[in-house]
Amino acid sequence: MAGRLVIVGAGQAAFAMAAKLRALKDERPILILGEEPVLPYQRPPLSKKYLLGEMEFDRLLFRPEAWYAENAVEIRLGVTVTRIDRAAKTVVLESGEAISYETLALVTGATPRRLPASAGGDLAGIYTMRSKADADRLAGEMQAGRRLLVIGGGYIGLEAAAVARKLGLEVTVIEMAPRILQRVAAPETARTMREIHEAEGVTIRENTGLRTLVGTDGHVSGAELSDGTVIPVDIVIAGIGVTANDRLAAEAGLETANGIVVDAFARTADPAIYAAGDCTVLPWKGQRIRLESVQNAIDQAEAAAAAMAGGSEPYEARPWFWSDQYEVKLQIAGFNLGYDETLVRPGLKPDSSSVWYFREGRLIACDAINDARAYVVAKRMIELGITPDKSLVRDPEADLKALLKA
Template sequence: MSGRLVVVGGGQAAFALVAKLRALKDMRPITVVAAEASLPYQRPPLSKKYLLREMTLDRLLYRPEAWYAEHEIDIRLSTTVTRVDRLAKQVALSDGSMLTYETLAFATGATPRRLPAAVGGDLAGVFVVRDFRDADRLAEEMQPGRRVLVVGGGYIGLEAAAVARTSGLEVTVIEMADRILQRVASAATSAIVREIHRSHGVDIRERTGLHRLIGDNGRVTAAELSDGSVIPVDIVIVGIGVAANDALAHEAGIETANGIVVDSHGRTSDPTIVAMGDCAVLPWDGMRIRLESVQNAVDQAEAVAAVLAGGTDPYDPKPWFWSDQYDVKLQIAGFGLGHDETLVRQGQRQGSVSVWYFRQGKLIAVDAINDAKAYVTGKKLLEAGATPDRLLLADPQVDLKALLV
């Protein structure tokens, strides 16, 4: 039995790490320090089924309370780590106590960026969705006929727009960039998603920023946009990206760079400290990247657990993501960063389409919209390091299975 592992954070990566360690029969003492009052739970449904009240919090929990006791995991809720003393190998907790560790794990995630108070970000009616309490407060406001402004045209903003529109609200999305999804998807995918939202009655305004929010008695009532227009609003949902929660590590003298820098085994610049999930900057394809996804949080945490349990295999990310908007499922395999060419393939079912990304002639990613076959095929090709014949790929009459030969 090794010395104590202290895990900072109570989200997906934290749970995946400790669950995998116990599955590997590693019975070292474990303490999880979780800032929230709730046991670890799934985050993606917060902005979708939970917000729509189609799921309750108990259904989001990864495991019930008894599981932690049965697996000898000490979990401390509503508690934060305030300081790390690397020399003494101790952490100070918000309740005034100290914990000694042999290994420290950062699974601190990321925090949604908020609008500054100078532009009205502190007005009532302005929301980000970080935890279930945010979703609860927003759900109370989501009443049919009300007017919603979504600031930011990334996946988070667009998923929120879809939920609001499904709930009968009037929705406007503004995006400062030239197009929605500009940071994370190709122009072809942006065009497809834009049309989906417009067909549902969402007003999408690209190349448009927020100048300021206007309030009355501390409550948002209107928004002045960068084009000079003023629109009435009842609710503002902010989806302008996230910031990695790396301040605690940085203050402890651990290397950070918009996240906690780790090697392929999840180790930080201090070999007794590991990091994983949204807070970690990891090596991939000759670059340093942060992968903000549930899939990466789970896979990286499990890979780190295997290393802590005595394994030596490095973590080799196989990125995949998904987004649910209305009745549309967008599945993404690979990472389209730096692509120089795309190919759009129509699926065999109505409304199904896929966008294939290439860099210097090599397949690097695929976006599949209501096209599970394209997603599965693309994922297999990427895992094999294979690039399909373009002529075959472009022909919708060709069975995708032929590309795997």
Template sequence: MTDRLVIIGAGQAGFALSAKLRMLGDMRPITMIGAEPEIPYQRPPLSKKYLLGEMTFERLTFRPAEWFVENKVELKLSTWVDAIDPAAQTVTCRGGEEIAYGTLAFATGSTPRRLPAAIGGDLKGVFVVRDKADADCLAVEMKPGRTLLVVGGGYIGLEAAAVARNLGLDVTVIEMGERILQRVASRETADAMRAIHESHGVTIREKTGLVRLIGENGHVTGAELADGTTMAVDLVIAGIGASANDALATAAGLATSNGIVVDEYARSSDPNIYAMGDCAVLPWKGAQVRLESVQNAIDQAEAVACLLVGGTEPYRPKPWFWSDQYDVKLQIAGFNLGFDETLVRPGSREGSRSVWYFSHGELIAVDAINDAKAYVTGKRLLDTGKITPDLAILADPQADLKQLLQ
């Protein structure tokens, strides 16, 4: 038997778990296994400041390589895990190395969905943005004057569109749904973000699907759209969602459902195995959800660390998200799943506003567009459980939002 903690995944959640354990004084052996060659690093800036050339890769790493040596966190990089055996409590790496564990943690994240090869998704010049290798390849192609087609009008697609426009590309976003941000935001937020992109010269075509990509000599050159039109393109970015990396867990017999199903303590169906971050499906107000955010990856991983050193507190998510597009900061507090009413409040700055989401009369989320005061107020209300704010104050653009916290 061993007390070794094996972490599969060397991203945000995996690093947060190991760092928190060491901060708490827990010196059990830790082995972190990552498929990429790089030491653990932040992913969100890859598609923003890193791609724009405003941030070096060294600034993305959580800690220098020496930290892992000094803190006795064994890093196995460029390493794939082929199988786990929950009964024997072992992990088998590609090449045959077997590692015994006392506790296993999945921090495997998610993988962007790619366009099918049958419609040209395997052509050169077609990208997703998930890791450093993706961003490095894309940076070579993103040249002023070239034409980019973004497939998918979610946050990933819109962020990519904003970066491309800042780099001088001609950008078109297509969304097969009724509108952009249909799955994740209200119509009011979508309208605001659409107007911002169009003011920067992005063409947004909603209710427009992709039929196929056209290529010459193996490289994408055009796109045939569902409305019967064809457009010339130099490169394509797919922003059509992501799937949880749960294949290992499924093969090992753990409960999965587009993610590894965990309880309020982040434990899987095997009590010696935890899952955290984008790969975990966790309980949320009677539903099972995946919270794909940096904040959730950190908070859930740190909650697991506290449990491993003897804590007893369950993980209670307090979701918040953000998206940077041009000079616009969209900050989101809460989780708008199941909203049935919204209230739009103008901000104090030109173009700023907030959208407040309600379900059965109770506040569940806030979208704040260049409106930090609304975001902070909404987050405090949600964190403290004051979920029935005075609507008269909220609806009055002249009222001070601080009154809601009294």
């Protein structure tokens, strides 16, 4: 079909891109191709309220089915794209069907890493958390009194641990690094989050890896850890990171680097092909980064849509993230890459604090734990390029808004 935009992937970025084009009054034909058999939905609540049974799946949908027809967005679910033919400007489905495009957008997301079979990864009872199907499979296993092993002390693993404790499971988290959140947070933030989990009854073992899982009748029943101890296990959740879904791009000859390399307009080296979201590597402050976040999926997809519609504004990522664990809300402003100094600011409320990150004296990020005011002010400072007086940051009585004005 002439002028058609084909979007491969049906997650947050796909919906954001299509909705933005329609908001910009772009009338080109749009076709979304999704592997999952369900309409585009929010992923973050899957591992929290949905898994806890506090939210029905329909509430996770970005829009009901009628929205797509009303906005002339065709969507085909349960289909897999196996190949891109750049010369013919077609994508080929697993069925062999070739679909033509004028513009192609790859918003294929990322896939959780799985444990290798050599470590017992082929046993039943081992789960990852990414999709509705993952959550549905896991929900039947999350029963009070069962023993859960979480492999990986990043945000995904810790969020899973929090939900499991709420449901009454016995939870052990192992992290092979010296501390949890090693890659993504300062020691101060990690220590606070560890204390929160331990107070809830979670066992956290740092500097501890998995040697192998042990099975009984094909189902996981134990775990041999790197220190030689063996612990009984009924369920395992692997939170050991994700891999960008860049195979289609790589096989089509586009540049990849654990992600599809794009420019500031979300364009690949092929002017007819864009990419956005977790599957991309994008330019940011003179370097290439991957941002695995809902915020980036939305913002980058909307920037791509604007570029497709003739806009000339480059996308400048303004990272922010969040993590809900128990009744604790951790909000993260900025990107702490390369920080060389941190300051801790006690909050005015009990159990609230913030960690401020600096690089070469400049504020670059902030972790706010149950401290929304610190998060909002720090985020604004980072966006405006303001670095506050560090002595005032340390003082919980200092007015944060005054810091912003200063």
